[in-house]
Amino acid sequence: AQSVTQPDIHITVSEGASLELRCNYSYGATPYLFWYVQSPGQGLQLLLKYFSGDTLVQGIKGFEAEFKRSQSSFNLRKPSVHWSDAAEYFCAVRSGGSYIPTFGRGTSLIVHP
Amino acid sequence: EPEVTQTPSHQVTQMGQEVILRCVPISNHLYFYWYRQILGQKVEFLVSFYNNEISEKSEIFDDQFSVERPDGSNFTLKIRSTKLEDSAMYFCASSGQGALSEQYFGPGTRLTVT
Numbered sequence: 001a002q003s004v005t006q007p008d009i010h011i012t013v014s015e016g017a018s019l020e021l022r023c024n025y026s027y028g029a030t031p032y033l034f035w036y037v038q039s040p041g042q043g044l045q046l047l048l049k050y051f052s053g054d055t056l057v058q059g060i061k062g063f064e065a066e067f068k069r070s071q072s073s074f075n076l077r078k079p080s081v082h083w084s085d086a087a088e089y090f091c092a093v094r095s096g097g098s099y100i101p102t103f104g105r106g107t108s109l110i111v112h113p
Numbered sequence: 114e115p116e117v118t119q120t121p122s123h124q125v126t127q128m129g130q131e132v133i134l135r136c137v138p139i140s141n142h143l144y145f146y147w148y149r150q151i152l153g154q155k156v157e158f159l160v161s162f163y164n165n166e167i168s169e170k171s172e173i174f175d176d177q178f179s180v181e182r183p184d185g186s187n188f189t190l191k192i193r194s195t196k197l198e199d200s201a202m203y204f205c206a207s208s209g210q211g212a213l214s215e216q217y218f219g220p221g222t223r224l225t226v227t
Contacts, residue, residue, distance in 0.1 A: 043117065043119075043218035043219045043220040043221060044204065090156060099144060099146075099169075099216075101158075101216070104155065105154065106155070
């Protein structure tokens, strides 16, 4: 069975600082990987996804993520965080044969001015 | 930009009561989903719906739950007799067709069972 681990429950950064949110997955074959963001009162918005090809994927809002098969990781990065990035971030994995993603527990990002 | 909407945003109900959570998916989407997130826990899949029938469901989706697409636009989740442990945020999502199709999520309904 596939699973996702987001080891950090909360991350606090200063505005303008760089950000990396960690995600590790467990899945036998090449997974489909996603990062979602949830702002207060909003639904889950897709930031980026990896299906195949270039292991460094660019997403919306200046985010990027890198798929590292050897480490079973798909960490999310942003070079300079804005106060509006404060939100809950979810990593998810899906197999090729299913429409259903398995989500991680989420990481809450707090941005200090 | 089209979006998935859900009503109500917050529902409070007493244990044993029936609740219906409503969703309006994106109009040209073909697949519909319900997920739930108990406070502090992971987002969990409940059920997927395609072509007017359930295509996949999790072990959480027992006989107390049902889904319906009553009128071609709404997609509902019914809980027949709510329990305290049903308290959670319930998310609706919809997607087009194909393995690479993105799921679009609604803002969620927070269900509180007292």
